[in-house]
Amino acid sequence: MEKIKKGVRLEHISKIYTDPKTKNDFYAVKDTSITIDPGTFVTLLGPSGCGKTTTLRMIAGFESPDEGEIYLGDEPINSLTPNKRDTAMVFQSYALLPHYNIFDNVAYGLKLRKLPKEEIRDRVLKILDLVELTGMETRMTNQLSGGQQQRVALARALVIEPSVLLFDEPLSNLDAKLRVQMRTEIRRIQQEVGITAIYVTHDQSEAMAISDNIIIMDKGVVAQMGTPHQIYYNPVNEFVADFIGEANFLRGTMKGIEGNLAIMELNGQRFKVEYHEGMEEGRQYTAVLRPEASCLSDDKGVSCKVVLSCFMGSYQNYHVMVGDSLVRLEEYNPKNKKIYKVGDQCRLDFDPASVHVLPC
Amino acid sequence: MAKGQGAALDKKKLMADPVMVTTIVLLITFLSLFILYPLAILLVDSFIGDGGGLSFSVFSRIFKIPTFTTAITNTLKVGFMVGIIATAVGLLFAYVEVYVKMNRFAGGLFKVVSMLPVVSPPFVLSLSMIMLFGKAGIITRYLLKIYDNSVYGFWGIVVVQSLTFFPVCYMMFKGLLKNIDPSLEEAARDMGASRFKVFTSVTFPLLLPGIGNAFLVTFIESIADFANPMIIGGNYDTLATTIYLQITGAYDKAGAAAMAVVLLCITLAMFIVQKYVLEARSTATLTGKASRGRMLIEDKSVRIPLTTLCSLGALFVVMMYICVPIGALFPTWGFKFFPLTGKWFKLVFTRYNGFKAFKDSFMLSLIAAPITALLSMIISYLVVKRKFRSKAFIEAVSMLAMAVPGTVLGVGYIRGFSGGLFHTGLLQGLYGTGAILIIVFIIRSLPTGTRSGIAALRQIDKSIEESAYDMGADSFRVFTTVTLPLIKDSFLSGLVTAFVRSITAISAIILLVTPQYLLITVQINEFAEKGSFGLACAFASILILITYGAVLLMNLFIKYFGTSRKFKEAE
Numbered sequence: 001m002e003k004i005k006k007g008v009r010l011e012h013i014s015k016i017y018t019d020p021k022t023k024n025d026f027y028a029v030k031d032t033s034i035t036i037d038p039g040t041f042v043t044l045l046g047p048s049g050c051g052k053t054t055t056l057r058m059i060a061g062f063e064s065p066d067e068g069e070i071y072l073g074d075e076p077i078n079s080l081t082p083n084k085r086d087t088a089m090v091f092q093s094y095a096l097l098p099h100y101n102i103f104d105n106v107a108y109g110l111k112l113r114k115l116p117k118e119e120i121r122d123r124v125l126k127i128l129d130l131v132e133l134t135g136m137e138t139r140m141t142n143q144l145s146g147g148q149q150q151r152v153a154l155a156r157a158l159v160i161e162p163s164v165l166l167f168d169e170p171l172s173n174l175d176a177k178l179r180v181q182m183r184t185e186i187r188r189i190q191q192e193v194g195i196t197a198i199y200v201t202h203d204q205s206e207a208m209a210i211s212d213n214i215i216i217m218d219k220g221v222v223a224q225m226g227t228p229h230q231i232y233y234n235p236v237n238e239f240v241a242d243f244i245g246e247a248n249f250l251r252g253t254m255k256g257i258e259g260n261l262a263i264m265e266l267n268g269q270r271f272k273v274e275y276h277e278g279m280e281e282g283r284q285y286t287a288v289l290r291p292e293a294s295c296l297s298d299d300k301g302v303s304c305k306v307v308l309s310c311f312m313g314s315y316q317n318y319h320v321m322v323g324d325s326l327v328r329l330e331e332y333n334p335k336n337k338k339i340y341k342v343g344d345q346c347r348l349d350f351d352p353a354s355v356h357v358l359p360c
Numbered sequence: 361m362a363k364g365q366g367a368a369l370d371k372k373k374l375m376a377d378p379v380m381v382t383t384i385v386l387l388i389t390f391l392s393l394f395i396l397y398p399l400a401i402l403l404v405d406s407f408i409g410d411g412g413g414l415s416f417s418v419f420s421r422i423f424k425i426p427t428f429t430t431a432i433t434n435t436l437k438v439g440f441m442v443g444i445i446a447t448a449v450g451l452l453f454a455y456v457e458v459y460v461k462m463n464r465f466a467g468g469l470f471k472v473v474s475m476l477p478v479v480s481p482p483f484v485l486s487l488s489m490i491m492l493f494g495k496a497g498i499i500t501r502y503l504l505k506i507y508d509n510s511v512y513g514f515w516g517i518v519v520v521q522s523l524t525f526f527p528v529c530y531m532m533f534k535g536l537l538k539n540i541d542p543s544l545e546e547a548a549r550d551m552g553a554s555r556f557k558v559f560t561s562v563t564f565p566l567l568l569p570g571i572g573n574a575f576l577v578t579f580i581e582s583i584a585d586f587a588n589p590m591i592i593g594g595n596y597d598t599l600a601t602t603i604y605l606q607i608t609g610a611y612d613k614a615g616a617a618a619m620a621v622v623l624l625c626i627t628l629a630m631f632i633v634q635k636y637v638l639e640a641r642s643t644a645t646l647t648g649k650a651s652r653g654r655m656l657i658e659d660k661s662v663r664i665p666l667t668t669l670c671s672l673g674a675l676f677v678v679m680m681y682i683c684v685p686i687g688a689l690f691p692t693w694g695f696k697f698f699p700l701t702g703k704w705f706k707l708v709f710t711r712y713n714g715f716k717a718f719k720d721s722f723m724l725s726l727i728a729a730p731i732t733a734l735l736s737m738i739i740s741y742l743v744v745k746r747k748f749r750s751k752a753f754i755e756a757v758s759m760l761a762m763a764v765p766g767t768v769l770g771v772g773y774i775r776g777f778s779g780g781l782f783h784t785g786l787l788q789g790l791y792g793t794g795a796i797l798i799i800v801f802i803i804r805s806l807p808t809g810t811r812s813g814i815a816a817l818r819q820i821d822k823s824i825e826e827s828a829y830d831m832g833a834d835s836f837r838v839f840t841t842v843t844l845p846l847i848k849d850s851f852l853s854g855l856v857t858a859f860v861r862s863i864t865a866i867s868a869i870i871l872l873v874t875p876q877y878l879l880i881t882v883q884i885n886e887f888a889e890k891g892s893f894g895l896a897c898a899f900a901s902i903l904i905l906i907t908y909g910a911v912l913l914m915n916l917f918i919k920y921f922g923t924s925r926k927f928k929e930a931e
């Protein structure tokens with residue numbers, strides 16, 4: 001696969017749809033600019049209806065953007081039809097051709113390119129080996145399991161050696177276990193081939209597990225783009241913080257600085273968070289608290305009241321009220337710790353360094 | 361917010377696909393030229409007509425012709441009556457089939473009844489009606505000893521059309537009833553409602569839009585029907601026959617054009633109500649497959665009378681059809697029954713150019729059928745799978761053809777093509793050739809084919825074609841390597857349906873055929889008019905044999921080479 005790798009660039013892309021009921025136009029995707037580096041695995045993540053599929057289909061060429069330009073490498077591709085674009089898509093429903101066997105399904109794209117027979121054969125067999133389907137060439141598509149069909153779909157996309165692979169929720173029809181196995185597989189193959197991949201999902205753990213970069217979308221706009229690490233620890237707003245992992249929000253007013261920590265006040269109680277450049281005294285901020293990064297104690301932290309206490313095996317699940325904010329937390333390995341009951345008054349403690357602060 | 365760029369890009373992408381653009385342009389030209397233009401010329405003719413200059417003169421003239429105004433009331437009366445009877449009988453048959461436990465014999469009869477209208481030429485029932493119940497009818501004269509019974513006229517048409525069209529209603533209701541969730545009715549039963557009460561309070565209200573739909577479909581078919589009123593109408597003229605006589609008898613082409621416009625307006629109005637109000641609603645209330653099997657009614661007091669009634673009805677219909685080949689074997693119908701003879705069949709081929717008639721009908725239909733099937737698949741593909749600006753036009757015009765009675769189309773072709781396009785002499789060569797007959801065949805079968813093509817394509821996940829497109833196939837490749845193979849069965853049945861419809865067509869054709877071509881249906885009509893029932897029956901029997909053979913061949917083909925079944929379950 002000696003091919004120059006290509007990235008994808010979206011410049012101020014918008015797509016307008018008409019609501020079939022009200023006949024009003026609305027932005028399904030709005031003013032989206034994304035740069036995807038060659039050879040990276042990028043995930044589009046977001047709630048249902050946020051425009052992920054639309055974005056992907058614009059890159060594939062099935063939809064035409066109403067504003068902006070899409071580049072493949074340095075070439076603008078807006079006016080190219082899907083069959084002329086150097087991309088290949090893996091569909092959610094697999095979309096295998098039911099009247100062909102596995103071999104012919106994979107060979108379809110190569111036959112269209114009028115390659116010599118022996119070369120087609122070699123390449124198909126090589127790809128089938130890569131996705132571990134050797135020996136199944138003559139089966140029909142309905143004689144395969146869901147996971148195997150998924151591999152055929154992947155092989156079919158890979159075999160034409162596109163510059164970019166596109167995935168639209170490829171694993172959502174599989175059961176949970178197979179999903180985990182297949183996502184590792186997809187990641188392995190992507191790295192082996194070194195291809196640029198854009199992957200749509202609304203499953204955050206899937207996104208975390210396989211991506212170099214995650215793009216969080218919300219109502220048609222990009223909310224944040226970054227590595228899984230950046231997105232988890234430095235979400236740019238409450239939406240991102242809440243969407244990736246669980247998050248608790250404590251709103252407080254900044255009262256002062258103490259070394260590299262900022263002092264916040266909430267209902268007369270004070271707590272500390274990490275100080276960021278640009279935080280101003282007297283302004284309101286939201287502290288983002290991860291459930292796994294906080295704990296209950298008798299004497300340290302802000303006072304709170306337990307409203308739910310539930311043993312989950314590996315952890316104790318608590319809901320506590322701090323003023324009128326609800327905080328959910330998980331205390332792992334509860335066997336050796338004090339268990340608080342509903343109604344107990346106690347204190348919520350957390351490490352200031354693991355709290356992220358957002359402007360309100 | 362402006363969709364300008366997206367639309368422009370879509371257009372650019374479309375233009376990058378020359379096969380697709382050519383196809384669309386050709387299709388639009390074809391549809392405009394052979395559906396829209398003939399109808400437009402009728403309008404132009406009837407408003408300019410006699411004196412030149414725009415006026416209502418032609419209309420005021422034809423409305424002063426008493427036979428025409430009578431024909432309007434006649435047509436509506438017949439349509440109304442047939443609509444009611446066919447709907448009621450169809451509903452009864454469907455109810456019995458879906459709700460009542462039947463024995464094998466009755467079940468078999470039902471199947472035959474649902475199949476007959478597919479293979480039968482339009483006027484077979486009129487023929488047998490006359491032979492069984494007419495002045496010299498076997499039943500009336502020889503069994504009941506009634507010597508002056510007349511089947512010609514209002515009731516003759518009503519009975520024959522009801523028998524012809526009720527199987528269509530039956531199939532429609534069968535689909536609807538099967539989709540009603542049995543638990544709805546069981547709930548009512550459970551609360552103490554009697555079976556009759558359940559039908560009137562639950563089933564019937566659910567079916568109401570469907571009943572309206574079936575009624576209008578039959579109504580339209582009835583008022584568009586030419587063959588039956590022609591043979592069994594006697595002096596009772598309907599619009600279709602009046603228009604025909606206005607052209608062939610009175611040579612009044614402008615008048616006929618105006619009459620055709622009147623008929624078209626009636627069917628079009630009904631069609632719009634049916635298509636856009638009732639069809640949508642009749643399915644909307646009843647979506648979703650039934651969750652469980654239905655408890656069939658085994659209660660003898662319900663089962664036996666209903667099954668017997670329907671079986672008798674079905675037997676009657678079957679008898680009407682069997683009467684035709686038997687009629688061809690009697691030496692003289694109504695007077696001399698024995699010994700049975702093959703002389704009519706022999707005469708067909710010796711004296712009456714049977715071979716030529718069958719060859720002409722067969723060849724023309726054989727050419728028209730594949731073109732129709734392919735065209736309707738292409739139209740369905742474009743309508744269901746692609747988006748482009750003129751799509752709505754293509755869809756609307758091909759559906760419009762469904763609402764155009766054959767007679768109207770025939771008059772439109774005479775006016776539109778006999779003097780060339782817009783009477784300028786352009787394309788004049790087309791008129792009177794076999795080509796124009798083939799085109800009429802195509803246009804007449806296109807809507808049915810398109811409708812079943814659209815239904816078949818809707819079942820195929822859009823992403824299958826998209827994936828092929830994405831792999832690098834252009835539209836032409838996608839259509840030939842993915843779409844067509846996936847709807848092979850639908851294509852095949854479209855092919856046979858088009859063939860059968862073409863070889864049994866008469867209403868438009870009878871106005872356009874020239875002596876150069878002998879068509880079977882026209883022959884049957886002629887001999888039946890003259891009272892030569894032996895010859896008419898002989899022609900009709902062979903025609904039934906051909907159409908039945910075609911359907912049989914198709915079923916065999918689908919059984920052994922059909923694809924759909926094999927990968928229906930593939931996801």
Ligand SMILES: Nc1ncnc2c1ncn2[C@@H]1O[C@H](COP(=O)(O)OP(=O)(O)OP(=O)(O)O)[C@@H](O)[C@H]1O
Nearest residue numbers: 017018019028047048049050051052053054055202
């Ligand atoms: N052809 C269309 N016409 C009108 N609106 C559309 C069309 N396709 C999508 N939409 C709308 O555009 C918005 C974005 O849709 P899109 O399919 O991109 O969502 P998504 O992020 O992929 O969601 P999901 O996770 O549910 O697949 C939705 O509100 C959807 O209803």
Ligand SMILES: [Mg+2]
Nearest residue numbers: 052053054168
């Ligand atoms: Mg989606």
